[in-house]
Amino acid sequence: MTEKTVAKHLHISPNSVQRIEYDAIYEGGQYKYQYNFKQQLPEAISMDEFRSANDQFSFIWCDATSIKQFEVLPNRLTKTIKQYFLGFSLANRSVFKARLSWI
Known part of the structure; x- marks a missing residue:
């Protein structure tokens, strides 16, 4: 679901959605959650x-079943994403089965 769609459903601006996401992820310039998906x-x-x-x-990206565990990559370049998952x-x-819709 896009930020624009979330904003429309909640009757707030897309910038507010982005600000709320940022506050949920960061704390004092650091990511709040650090999980090792390796x-x-x-x-x-x-x-x-x-x-x-x-x-x-x-x-x-996050675990679609729990939504609590996630990893943030520094950019969205295909090369970076591919390199990360090939890690x-x-x-x-081989355990991976499905990519669900966008967060």
Whole structure:
């Protein structure tokens, strides 16, 4: 679901949605949640991109079943995303079953 869609449903501006997302993710310039997905890739993931520091876009993904665990990559370049997911072992990647809709 896009920020624009969320804003429309909640009757707030897309900037407010973005600000709320930012506050939920960051605390004192640090990410609030630090999970190590290298141990186990979830069966289903949700993903999106968002505007982060310096008007750069970052890539975010999470476990689609719990939505609590996520990882933020510094940019949304295909090369970065591919390199990141290829960091998981083949056995680990074989567990993956579905990419669900955007966060």
